[in-house]
Amino acid sequence: MxxxxxxxxxxxxxxxxxFALGIYFTFAAVQGDYGLFRRAEIDAEAKDLGNRLAAVQAQVAEMENLTRRLSDDYLDLDLLDEQTRSVLGMLRSDEIVIR
Structure with a gap:
């Protein structure tokens, strides 16, 4: 026999x-909450937020510049004239409005 x-x-x-555990952990490493795809999403979101932060910082710098130019220490008469015309809607007698 x-x-x-x-x-x-x-x-x-x-x-x-x-084998089943190996497949599970491989899937979790790629697709899971802390996997490679999630890491790529986080990196892209961080880059987008960095760009938005730079845009907001530029807006803040512009507003700080305008605020400084209208402050008591440093008064920009041209900017003051522009702002008062914009807010009050007034014109000088020698200006022509084209619509």
């Missing part, structure tokens, strides 16, 4: 579980 060597059921079950 000749017996062929068959792997034990425990060995097959061990490798099946090890």
């Amino acid at each position: 000749k017996r062929t060597a068959r792997p034990a059921l425990g060995t097959i079950l061990f490798f099946a579980i090890a």
Whole structure:
């Protein structure tokens, strides 16, 4: 009687579980909450927020410049004239309005 060597059921079950765990952890490393795709999303969002921060900082710098130019220490008469005309809607007698 000749017996062929068959792997034990425990060995097959061990490798099946090890393979399933390997697939699960690989999927989690790529698709999970802390995976590669999430990392790419976070990097893109950080870049977008950095761009928005730069735009807001530019707006703040412009507003600080205008505020300084209208302050008591440094008064820009041309800017004051422009702002009063804009707010009050007034013109000088020598100006022509084209609509």
